[in-house]
Amino acid sequence: MAAAGFHRGVSVVLVPILVLLLLLIQYGPSQAINQRSSNSNNNQIPSCSDIASESQCSRNPKCRWCRSDTLDDMCFSKNEASRLPQMVFSCTL
Template sequence: MAPTTAKTWSRTLKLKSFAPHLLLLIVVLATFYGSCYGSPNRGKNQIPNCYDMSSESQCSQNPKCRWCRSHALDDMCFSRSEALRLPAQVFTCKLIRFNQNF
């Protein structure tokens, strides 16, 4: 029984020495994550989430978004690149800046 107790004690010591290192790693990663995603410049270079815009007026305020109408589905706001890939048989999308269809 003594060897089993020694192995258990050895594992406990390894876990106790591992826990502070793991905690330190988590704190460091959280700091980097917060500094990257909490900065005031966050989102300036990101693709806008046009899907969250539920009205044509909201969609038209963002030059990277296009308002698309459909007789079969709900009218929706899409990113410009997504609007270009939509089937023309289903959606008609506006170029918001010029108020022309593409």
């Protein structure tokens, strides 16, 4: 009977440890890869949605600055700007 209690106690300890190890194996390397790739992108041009000022937005030929009376003025990609409702946004060409 003591042996059965011992095995049950060991499994109670080992199961959470195994689950944690599996999670580390699955998510650990991908996070490290994402961090490395994001660090290498520091010198690249930001996407239009990351630009907060009109002057920076107008410098990027792929972006359009859009004004709104009801929402914040924002920088959108050329394609996104063409699909915005004209009743809400007025975008530069």
